Structures are given as structure tokens and as C-alpha cells.
Amino acid sequence: MDYLLANGRVLDPSQNRDEVAHLVIRGGxxxxxxxxxPSDPSLKxxxxxxxxxxxxxxxxxxxxxxxxxxxxETLQTxxxxxxxxxxxxxxCMPNTEPPLDSPTLVREIRQRxxxxxxxxxxxxxxxxxxxxxxxxxDYHALKQAGAIACSDDAFPVQNAEVMRRAMLACAAYGxxxxxxxxxxxxxxxxxxxxxxxxxxxxxxxxxxxxxTVQIARNALLAWxxxxxxxxxHLSTAVGVALVRFFKAQGVRLTCEVCPHHLLxxxxxxxxxxxxxxxxxxxxxxxxxxxxxxGLIEGVIDCIATDHAPHAPFEKERTFPDAPxxxxxxxxxxxxxxxxxxxxxxxxxxxxxxxxxxxxxxxILNLTAGxxxxxxxxxxxxxxxxxxxxxNPDEFRSKGRNTPxxxxxxxxxxxxxxxxxxxxxxxAG
Amino acid sequence: xxxxxxAHDLPLAPMLERIRQYREGTTPRQGRGTIALLFYEPxxxxxxxxxxxxxxxxxxxxxxxxxxxxIVKGESLADTVRTLCAQGVRAIVxxxxxxxxxxxxxxxxxxxxxxxxxxxxxxxxxxxLDIYTLWSHRGYPNPHTRWLEGVKVAIVGDVKHxxxxxxxxxxxxxxxxxxxxxxxxxxxxxxxxxxxxxTHSIEQALQNAHVVMALRLQTERMxxxxxPSLNAYRRDYQITEARLQVAHPDCVVMHPGPIQRGVEIEDxxxxxxxxxxxxxxxxxxxxxxxxxxxxxxx
Numbered sequence: 001m002d003y004l005l006a007n008g009r010v011l012d013p014s015q016n017r018d019e020v021a022h023l024v025i026r027g028g029x030x031x032x033x034x035x036x037x038p039s040d041p042s043l044k045x046x047x048x049x050x051x052x053x054x055x056x057x058x059x060x061x062x063x064x065x066x067x068x069x070x071x072x073e074t075l076q077t078x079x080x081x082x083x084x085x086x087x088x089x090x091x092c093m094p095n096t097e098p099p100l101d102s103p104t105l106v107r108e109i110r111q112r113x114x115x116x117x118x119x120x121x122x123x124x125x126x127x128x129x130x131x132x133x134x135x136x137x138d139y140h141a142l143k144q145a146g147a148i149a150c151s152d153d154a155f156p157v158q159n160a161e162v163m164r165r166a167m168l169a170c171a172a173y174g175x176x177x178x179x180x181x182x183x184x185x186x187x188x189x190x191x192x193x194x195x196x197x198x199x200x201x202x203x204x205x206x207x208x209x210x211x212t213v214q215i216a217r218n219a220l221l222a223w224x225x226x227x228x229x230x231x232x233h234l235s236t237a238v239g240v241a242l243v244r245f246f247k248a249q250g251v252r253l254t255c256e257v258c259p260h261h262l263l264x265x266x267x268x269x270x271x272x273x274x275x276x277x278x279x280x281x282x283x284x285x286x287x288x289x290x291x292x293x294g295l296i297e298g299v300i301d302c303i304a305t306d307h308a309p310h311a312p313f314e315k316e317r318t319f320p321d322a323p324x325x326x327x328x329x330x331x332x333x334x335x336x337x338x339x340x341x342x343x344x345x346x347x348x349x350x351x352x353x354x355x356x357x358x359x360x361x362x363i364l365n366l367t368a369g370x371x372x373x374x375x376x377x378x379x380x381x382x383x384x385x386x387x388x389x390x391n392p393d394e395f396r397s398k399g400r401n402t403p404x405x406x407x408x409x410x411x412x413x414x415x416x417x418x419x420x421x422x423x424x425x426x427a428g
Numbered sequence: 429x430x431x432x433x434x435a436h437d438l439p440l441a442p443m444l445e446r447i448r449q450y451r452e453g454t455t456p457r458q459g460r461g462t463i464a465l466l467f468y469e470p471x472x473x474x475x476x477x478x479x480x481x482x483x484x485x486x487x488x489x490x491x492x493x494x495x496x497x498x499i500v501k502g503e504s505l506a507d508t509v510r511t512l513c514a515q516g517v518r519a520i521v522x523x524x525x526x527x528x529x530x531x532x533x534x535x536x537x538x539x540x541x542x543x544x545x546x547x548x549x550x551x552x553x554x555x556x557l558d559i560y561t562l563w564s565h566r567g568y569p570n571p572h573t574r575w576l577e578g579v580k581v582a583i584v585g586d587v588k589h590x591x592x593x594x595x596x597x598x599x600x601x602x603x604x605x606x607x608x609x610x611x612x613x614x615x616x617x618x619x620x621x622x623x624x625x626x627t628h629s630i631e632q633a634l635q636n637a638h639v640v641m642a643l644r645l646q647t648e649r650m651x652x653x654x655x656p657s658l659n660a661y662r663r664d665y666q667i668t669e670a671r672l673q674v675a676h677p678d679c680v681v682m683h684p685g686p687i688q689r690g691v692e693i694e695d696x697x698x699x700x701x702x703x704x705x706x707x708x709x710x711x712x713x714x715x716x717x718x719x720x721x722x723x724x725x726x
């Protein structure tokens with residue numbers, strides 16, 4: 001079916017476009033964006049008065065849990081959650097069982113995703129074999145199999161020389177290295193940010209330095225090797241300062257921030273709510289403020305969710321025993337809307353969409369995040385002012401593990417199109 | 429549900445008065461039913477006192493430890509609590525190595541949860557016992573006033589990992605005491621706790637102190653690299669008669685037990701005239717009875 005998205009505010013950061021217009025989808029592609037209402041009766045018309053029409057959102061940090069952990073999430077449920085959250089392109093992380101460290105597994109997940117979800121799924125492959133931090137993967141073969149980057153995510157390479165060699169090799173094959181920065185010797189045993197709250201709760205802490213030490217190390221190694229480095233989920237004020245410094249030196253460095261680190265602090269752990277347990281942990285108010293400023297200033301390049309679904313029985317455990325991570329796909333847009341509102345709307349609509357679509361696509365060189373005529377019609381229709389209450393029982397994700405249950409968020413996804421097909425509609 | 433998870437949950441003054449009544453011969457009203465004592469960690473004092481307290485109040489104590497329950501088969505804390513509730517227990521007393529375990533249990537419980545020690549978080553009934561010991565030692569001043577105003581209490585030892593220190597800091601400051609936490613630098617809390625002083629200097633902590641509480645030092649702290657050696661700890665932090673010369677002349681010494689003689693405290697002090705250690709043990713039963721009664725009555 002061909003569509004006419006009539007009279008919406010068309011926002012396309014890739015063309016710096018922000019105007020009220022009509023967007024036509026034909027044959028699965030963006031056919032035209034025009035100020036004159038087309039009169040073609042074959043088009044299915046969707047009135048977008050007061051709504052935004054934007055390129056589909058892009059999340060470069062998602063855990064889909066396949067293979068091996070389908071009790072937490074599947075390609076199908078994770079894909080459906082993405083589409084409901086306005087994401088048309090997502091990148092899945094390799095910390096599965098077994099880890100995505102071979103071309104066969106990378107191919108298998110890509111092929112299965114094409115069959116099992118309309119959402120576009122790209123694979124971030126492991127950086128070392130078995131994510132054990134010792135032996136390099138076959139980056140050449142992984143790239144040929146379709147991996148778009150390499151990362152050991154939550155099992156970051158501890159040995160600096162292994163990391164240096166991995167970066168050297170990835171640079172040669174044009175694969176960005178994506179890193180979760182955590183020095184495990186500093187964070188071992190910790191389950192929340194080390195500070196006043198952890199001291200009161202008697203919980204072992206994860207110090208800010210466990211992140212910043214590795215940010216500095218990885219940035220220095222990227223500088224030396226010329227590798228393209230992307231830092232995941234910044235959580236500390238000093239981390240933002242380090243990124244600012246290394247960018248000023250010309251290091252090929254980008255970074256992301258998660259909505260929860262912009263909205264919450266370690267005080268959310270009071271009462272031992274395991275839905276406030278994630279890695280990196282929620283930090284202090286001054287960290288939260290620095291991340292907000294970093295995002296507004298442009299030191300932070302994009303927003304990613306680190307969508308990490310877990311089964312309810314896993315999050316029922318005691319705080320030290322419960323796994324790290326929260327779901328984020330279905331709340332991300334509304335969280336950023338709430339954050340932007342709290343901050344006094346520092347983000348223009350165009351900048352907001354850029355941070356959640358065009359910028360992450362560009363970081364990992366994905367063909368997404370644009371409304372260029374002729375491009376696949378991955379489009380999202382958003383109501384930026386809609387206020388809604390988070391009810392995890394309505395999530396498409398298998399995960400219910402969100403700290404935002406009962407929160408009023410601002411901004412709701414109305415329709416999601418992938419390749420011109422309407423794959424999600426808030427109406428049902 | 430009147431869970432007793434933290435020292436903050438204790439109504440201090442009425443509980444002190446109730447403990448005193450029972451200590452002076454008033455017989456508590458008798459209840460009926462079973463109270464589960466869910467002990468994931470070994471315990472002599474606390475478990476024994478709770479068990480006797482159940483009997484004193486007419487309840488049957490159902491003691492569950494990992495080795496004799498389905499915990500060993502991998503049953504989760506949540507499911508164990510759900511099962512006990514379904515079996516109709518009246519309350520659950522829980523001791524667990526993880527901070528926050530009592531909070532976790534309370535989320536799945538339909539009956540009151542009493543925290544008998546959760547990791548490095550809190551041990552509220554121990555703190556109540558300690559402060560009752562001080563209250564009786566000081567001649568039962570009006571508990572509705574800040575009756576520890578002007579009293580300096582030094583808590584010395586592995587404060588970082590101590591649930592006793594955290595609960596005591598809460599109750600002692602409520603009663604107006606000036607609380608000092610003293611430990612080697614690596615065993616102080618990562619961030620200063622609100623309302624209390626923190627120092628690694630034992631001289632500063634003991635200076636003019638009216639009360640000194642010694643904490644047990646776990647030998648695993650040496651193995652895990654927090655301390656250079658037991659001797660170094662002894663030399664710098666052991667509570668000795670010589671060290672107590674700078675304290676207030678009437679200074680009393682306490683210890684939650686179990687004591688490691690010759691490590692955190694020297695024999696002469698533990699067994700000397702300043703020591704309230706045996707009094708602490710003596711009031712343990714009554715304190716637990718009053719806590720159970722409070723949770724079950726409200």
C-alpha cells in the first residue's frame with residue numbers, strides 16, 4: 001500500500017529539513033515531500049496535523065538475547081518492542097549464548113531477523129573469541145558476514161595490549177570498535193554506584209573511576225591505532241570531560257548516553273529496587289547534570305537505550321544477585337521528551353530526531369536516519385506532546401524490568417513504517 | 429504492614445519502655461501460631477534469642493537454614509517467602525548475607541518481615557539491644573527526650589562491612605548522641621554516612637568518648653587485601669586499657685559479639701569493669717520479643 005502522511009511537521013536532520021508538508025510513500029520508498037497536497041486517490045491518507053513525521057529511530061545498543069536466552073527476549077519480541085518505540089533500525093549486541101563471535105552466527109542472526117521481525121536488525125559481533133578478552137576474532141570474515149562493528153559490551157577487554165591489537169585489526173577492516181568502559185578490578189562485586197547511597201545501603205559500589213579509567217585507555221589506544229571508537233552509555237561527569245578532551249585532539253571518537261542516565265540518579269536504588277540496577281550504574285546528580293549538558297553541547301553524539309530485558313524471576317532476586325539491565329525501547333522517545341521538558345527544551349525537534357536517528361546511523365555507517373527521496377520509507381509518526389503513563393504489562397518486549405513503571409512520559413509513537421509498510425500503529 | 433527492615437522502622441521510646449517492663453517481670457500476652465526464622469547465615473546469639481522470644485510469646489519457632497530446606501534445591505528467596513506465607517506463618521525473621529534481602533523478602537510477603545541482619549546493611553534488633561543496654565546503664569532517663577545528648581559514642585572496627593554500625597548510628601543519633609565511626613582507611617564507608625563523624629584515627633575517636641563499641645574483624649579482610657596483617661590492625665585499632673586513658677573516665681565498652689579475644693579488644697577490657705558485653709547478651713531475648721510483638725500487634 002502507498003501512503004500519504006498529510007500535513008505533518010516533516011523533520012529530516014539528514015537534509016536539515018523542518019517544515020509542515022506532505023510525505024508520500026510509494027513502492028516502499030520515500031516518493032516526495034511536498035507543500036501541495038497530492039490528490040492521488042490510491043494513497044492511503046493519514047492525517048498528521050500537529051504530529052511529527054521523521055525518519056525511523058535508530059538504536060545502536062540493544063540486547064535481543066538470541067541465540068540462547070529466548071526466555072528473556074526473542075528477535076520477534078525485541079523487534080516488536082523496537083517498532084512500538086519508533087525504532088526501525090536496531091543493532092543487537094553479541095553477549096548471547098553462545099556469543100556472536102563467528103561469521104556463521106552473525107549470518108544466522110541476520111537471516112533469522114529478516115524472517116522474524118520487520119524491524120531492521122544489524123549485528124555487532126564480538127571483539128574477542130567467546131568475549132573472553134584474550135584472542136582476536138576473525139574481523140575480516142565477520143565484516144563479510146555483515147557485522148557492522150565489534151564489541152565485547154559488558155565483558156570489556158581488560159588487557160590493554162589485546163585491546164590495542166583488536167583496534168589495529170578492526171581499523172584495517174573498517175570496523176568501528178564499540179566499548180563498554182569498565183575496569184573490572186575496580187568494579188568487581190559492585191552492584192550500584194559507589195557513593196553516599198551505596199554506603200547507606202551497605203551495597204558494594206562501582207566507582208566512577210572504573211568507567212573513566214577505561215575511557216581514557218580506550219581513547220588513547222584509538223588515538224594511537226587510528227581506530228574508529230564508539231563509547232557506549234556514558235554515565236560519569238569525568239567521562240564527558242574526557243570525551244571532550246580527546247575529541248579536541250582529533251581522536252575518531254563518538255559516544256552515546258542512555259535515557260535512564262539522563263533521568264535518574266543512584267537514589268533510585270533506595271529500597272533495593274532491582275529495576276534500578278544496571279551497568280554502568282545510575283550515578284549522582286552532578287553526573288546526571290554533566291551528561292545532560294554534554295548532550296546539549298554536542299559532546300555526546302547520540303542516544304541509545306541499552307535495552308536489556310530479563311525475566312521477572314531474575315529481577316526478583318536480592319539486589320546483589322539480580323542481573324544488571326533494564327528495558328528501554330518502548331520508553332526511550334517519551335523519556336527524552338520528559339527530559340527535554342525538564343531541561344527547558346534545549347533540544348529543537350530537529351536536534352532531538354538527529355540524536356535518536358540520523359546521528360546513531362551515521363556513527364555505525366547504517367543506511368538509515370534519512371527521508372531522502374528514493375530512500376526506503378522507514379518513517380515514524382510521533383506525537384511529541386502526548387503524555388502517557390508507563391505500564392510495563394503492555395510492553396511488546398518480554399522484559400518488564402523498567403524503573404519507569406507509573407511514570408508520565410512526554411512523547412508517543414503513533415505509526416511506524418519500515419520499507420513503506422505500516423508495522424506499528426498506536427491505535428492497535 | 430509493619431515490617432521491621434531498618435532501625436528507622438523502630439519506635440524507639442515505647443520499645444525501650446516495653447523492654448523494661450518485661451525485664452522487670454510483666455508477662456507478655458500470649459499469641460498462637462508459627463513464626464519462621466529464615467537464616468541464610470550462621471548465627472548463635474540472634475537466632476537463639478529470636479527462638480526463645482517466640483516461645484516466650486507463645487509462638488512456635490520454625491527454624492529454616494539452607495542445609496535443611498528447599499533453599500539447597502535452588503528455591504529462590506521470593507519463592508521461599510511465598511511458600512512460608514501460604515503455610516500460614518505469622519511473621520518471618522530473616523538473616524541473609526545480601527544487603528537489602530529483608531526488603532526483597534517484604535515485597536513477596538503477606539506477613540511482617542523482621543530483619544535479623546542483611547549483609548552490610550542493617551541489624552536493627554542488635555542496635556535496639558545496644559541502645560537499651562545504654563539506657564539501663566544510664567538509669568533509664570526519659571526516653572522521649574534526646575537522652576544521649578552530649579554523649580560521645582565511638583564505633584571502632586570494620587565499619588564498612590558492618591550492619592551493626594549502620595543500625596546503631598541511626599538509633600544513637602536519634603537519641604542525641606555524637607557518633608564517631610573509626611576504622612582503617614580501607615574499612616571506612618565509601619562515603620561519609622549522614623549525621624555521624626568518620627575518622628581513621630583511633631585517638632580522635634576515643635578522645636572523651638563515653639561509649640566505645642568494638643566491632644568484630646573478619647579475618648577474610650586480610651585475605652581480600654583490605655589490611656596488611658592482623659598484627660597491624662591490633663597495633664593500631666585494638667581497644668585496650670591503655671588506649672582508653674584518653675576516653676571519659678566513666679567510659680563503657682560494648683561489643684555485639686562474637687568476640688575475637690585479642691584481636692579487636694583485649695581481655696582486660698572485655699572482662700573488666702567497663703564492659704557491658706554480658707548485659708548486651710542478657711537483654712537479647714526480651715528485645716527480640718518486643719520486636720516480634722510490635723510487628724504482630726500492628
